[in-house]
Amino acid sequence: MGVKLGILGLGTVGTGTVQLIQDCAGRHPLLQDVEIYRVGVRSPDKPRAVKLPTSVFTTDLAGIVTDPQVDIVVEVIGGLEPARSLILKAIEHGKHVVTANKAVISRFGDEIFTAANQAGVYVMLEAAVGGGIPVIQPLKQSLSVNRIHAVTGIVNGTTNYILTRMQTEGSSFDDVLADAQRLGYAEADPTADVDGLDAADKIAILASLAFAGRIKLQDVYCEGIRQVSKTDITYADKLGFVIKLLAIAKTVNPPPISPSGYLSVRVHPTLVPKAHPLASINGVYNAILIEGEPIQQGMFFGPGAGAGPTASAVSSDILHLVAALKSSTATPNPLLTCAHQDYCQIAPIEELVTRFYARFLTKDQPGVIGKLGTCFGKYGVSLESVVQTGFQGELAEIVVVTHDVREGDFRQALAEIRTLETVDSIPSLLRVL
């Protein structure tokens, strides 16, 4: 009478999930109804950290997702293919799906959820964002009575680890990255993390849930942390900020009340005021801040990755499905589905209104700040603070923080400033929360 799982993949997350289910005393009693029926792996004979009957293993992953005995398919192989095709085939065969695959969901969520809604099955994805932190279900359930205005997250542990060490040790990006790779906190190819692509996948998913509309991943503006220098971290600190890689999805004023709103969705290094709740999230931790009406604020915090936390999230999805199957709902529970079908409209980055931090290297001549100020004024950029900070060789270093300004206007001002004879270069340009 158990609910039968077909697990695709037995890597770190799959192993953690099997361990949790096999060792279920002291956990929710419904987990006792779960049977690990099939596990699809590449090498059935490989030694494993978990004990399972030989008959459970198979190399035939397509056979699992079409097996009439399987109730729930747990996709933890990662990557785009064959994960996408297996998920779609599982749905076609009436299986509920649990996946930890942010890359597949952020790119193919459209076809996956359309197929799931047609087939009347659930696709659960708690583990795709924020490790073990329950944030997907709260967004689908409890928080959905709110009109969400903004989701702001530190959703990539690797970059937060690197930025935290740069901050505390005064080290350079390259040095900390190399050390993080040595310690296993960063991949040999760190692109997905340090260039913000992983965070972009995650904010696309969070935005879709928070604003009840689909998101085209290519609309998400994405800038990584390679350009963040220890110089900027030091200046930010003096000005009362820390630098974090934020993933932000926000309604563009006035907050629309239609389900498919006009949004700004972006990932970029950001100066965060030290008193802000996200400023104290350090190391490999993740945190997601939700702002809305009438809740005001809610923040979720925890380790953003790792076998244990991710297994907790995958298992919580399994638990939700077992509960739904056990209470034999006549129609799908609307708090577990992703029913929205419209696309959210995403504003181009030029339309963003934000504060900026910029660092200039100029000739050491009187009147330079005046010239910068005149040029900014021409494009409607007003300055919150201007600090002549010191010298780099012969050149004077000037740091400005602007008031809120339209990004397009600010960039026009910068283009003109670059033509000034007294300006050598603009080594840094960062947004300010």
Next chain:
Amino acid sequence: MGVKLGILGLGTVGTGTVQLIQDCAGRHPLLQDVEIYRVGVRSPDKPRAVKLPTSVFTTDLAGIVTDPQVDIVVEVIGGLEPARSLILKAIEHGKHVVTANKAVISRFGDEIFTAANQAGVYVMLEAAVGGGIPVIQPLKQSLSVNRIHAVTGIVNGTTNYILTRMQTEGSSFDDVLADAQRLGYAEADPTADVDGLDAADKIAILASLAFAGRIKLQDVYCEGIRQVSKTDITYADKLGFVIKLLAIAKTVNPPPISPSGYLSVRVHPTLVPKAHPLASINGVYNAILIEGEPIQQGMFFGPGAGAGPTASAVSSDILHLVAALKSSTATPNPLLTCAHQDYCQIAPIEELVTRFYARFLTKDQPGVIGKLGTCFGKYGVSLESVVQTGFQGELAEIVVVTHDVREGDFRQALAEIRTLETVDSIPSLLRVL
């Protein structure tokens, strides 16, 4: 075809909930199926911040909970009676119940959940703890795949506001309390808040959900913040701590795996290391940190009270019930019920193993620290740090922080220290996280 609400009380929370439901564009579409059918108030003719047909109002609260038309009773009158009796009568008449009433649930949860399980109805209580922060549902659902080891919370906004101001302004408890009362952050009778009783209600509820057993409120050890002095806040700061009123429920080692574990459940002012996630929770904010296996950590943060956040929580419970009613479950959804019936066993406070902070006033004589140390050693208390901090008039002030020690042993040592001729008094005694 709407789901009919009978709302008991139209104070701050009731009004916020009605406003949210009446203004439902841009929220979860299921809220459109909710009908505000009856609102029970004392004075139907009183001017209200919300517009409702006169026919909705009634002074007959018992009539609402027995009305066959009512599907869900929303109890937001607060206080013990008639809230308890009305909730029980509603259950008896087959109504699902949403309540924000921590006092009733922490005292009468036993009879309420027993009645609800017998009647096959749900009693939802998201708003009872942590304002709008979704923490009750995550504990019942996503987090319940974990073996929880500890729940540690700042769950009372008033005391956190007072302690934060004492910390930042160097003011005394009495001065800040008076000002907080003037500003409306503390009640005219602040007992429930400052003596920790409100926090005790909340940790009893959280512990019950986290450890899947019932909790006797009188077993919860409770100490408020009246004795916290600005002197101690200053010393704590120097030693790397902030002082917070923590509500803690924790398994006593070894972590038991039976559902009704052996627990330490308590509320007391606590020295929290500055790097701890709870240390940076300031002002009226609440935060609840959950530790367990395999999730490691998860923290939930947000405003702990207020009409908006609380209305968000009440409405999210209504949403869960509407979803359950709409998907016409044959049997109750086990992730919405509170099925546990055993009582957790609570360890007496003497058995607690913790670090302590203590401040002594002694005669200014050589060898005093040695005498303290000898006395501590006799009872197995080892010291992490000893600081002779200064003088109060003729008396020397000595602050110690211990290593982990059994509370009973520590108190025996203190009793003997009090008899020392060189010791004048022990003005402060606080636990350290």
